[in-house]
Amino acid sequence: MTPRKYLVLLAIVVFASSGDISLSHGMKHVGAISAARWTELFAAVLNPWVALGIVLLLGFFAAYLSALSWSDLTYVLPATSFGYVLLALLSVWVLGEKVSLSRWVGILLVSSGVGIVTRGPSVTHRHQPELESAGDKR
Amino acid sequence: MNALRTWSAIAGIVFSSTAGDVLLSRAMRQIGHVGELWRRQGLRAVLKAIVTHPSFLLALFFMAASFFGLLLALSWADVSLVVPATASLTYVTNAFAARLFLHEHVDRRRWISALLVCAGVAVLAT
Numbered sequence: 001m002t003p004r005k006y007l008v009l010l011a012i013v014v015f016a017s018s019g020d021i022s023l024s025h026g027m028k029h030v031g032a033i034s035a036a037r038w039t040e041l042f043a044a045v046l047n048p049w050v051a052l053g054i055v056l057l058l059g060f061f062a063a064y065l066s067a068l069s070w071s072d073l074t075y076v077l078p079a080t081s082f083g084y085v086l087l088a089l090l091s092v093w094v095l096g097e098k099v100s101l102s103r104w105v106g107i108l109l110v111s112s113g114v115g116i117v118t119r120g121p122s123v124t125h126r127h128q129p130e131l132e133s134a135g136d137k138r
Numbered sequence: 139m140n141a142l143r144t145w146s147a148i149a150g151i152v153f154s155s156t157a158g159d160v161l162l163s164r165a166m167r168q169i170g171h172v173g174e175l176w177r178r179q180g181l182r183a184v185l186k187a188i189v190t191h192p193s194f195l196l197a198l199f200f201m202a203a204s205f206f207g208l209l210l211a212l213s214w215a216d217v218s219l220v221v222p223a224t225a226s227l228t229y230v231t232n233a234f235a236a237r238l239f240l241h242e243h244v245d246r247r248r249w250i251s252a253l254l255v256c257a258g259v260a261v262l263a264t
């Protein structure tokens with residue numbers, strides 16, 4: 001694992017959390033959309049916060065694809081679950097929510113899981129880039 | 139009956155979300171390190187390799203299915219049940235699926251990590 005790869009993992013966490021927060025903030029402005037008026041969902045995209053959220057989530061997807069190209073799924077998923085902790089902490093700092101004891105327990109559990117997996121190898125299979133063999137896809 | 143309906147939806151979401159992740163991982167593994175590919179052949183080659191890969195397209199289908207499944211489940215049950223249940227169960231099913239289909243070596247360290255994260259997410263989101 002190089003520093004650049006840790007940066008990609010960090011980008012996954014930051015883009016996913018900020019994208020979710022931005023989307024949720026935007027949808028609160030837009031208001032509830034009833035099933036009968038589902039076409040309003042398309043108009044919601046024009047809300048600047050929703051649009052920003054979509055851009056951030058595209059950034060997340062790009063970083064996620066990049067990480068999966070050089071490490072295992074069972075490494076990337078737990079390693080980036082730190083986003084749940086980040087979201088909880090942001091809800092305290094930004095939104096002023098109170099954090100219950102059970103939530104601190106959850107934060108501790110997720111953090112220990114992240115700590116354990118990131119101390120191990122990021123890849124356990126043999127890499128077989130098949131692009132050199134001109135699009136031959138197993 | 140309602141509980142059965144909700145848990146069936148949760149099972150469906152967990153299945154499609156796991157299938158989406160495994161297929162995405164398989165596609166990216168076969169394409170290889172995208173940073174190196176970008177340096178060698180440029181961004182266009184990277185994008186082309188990704189969007190034309192059958193596993194990637196199938197992954198998109200499953201991810202869309204899990205998204206709409208989530209919307210459906212949320213119309214039947216509380217978000218405080220659906221989101222933590224699906225998110226935490228997916229960590230465990232992904233570990234099984236990665237071992238089975240991607241032949242990843244899921245050692246004791248990864249199992250413990252997946253279970254800790256699964257428990258943590260369940261506690262956090264309730």
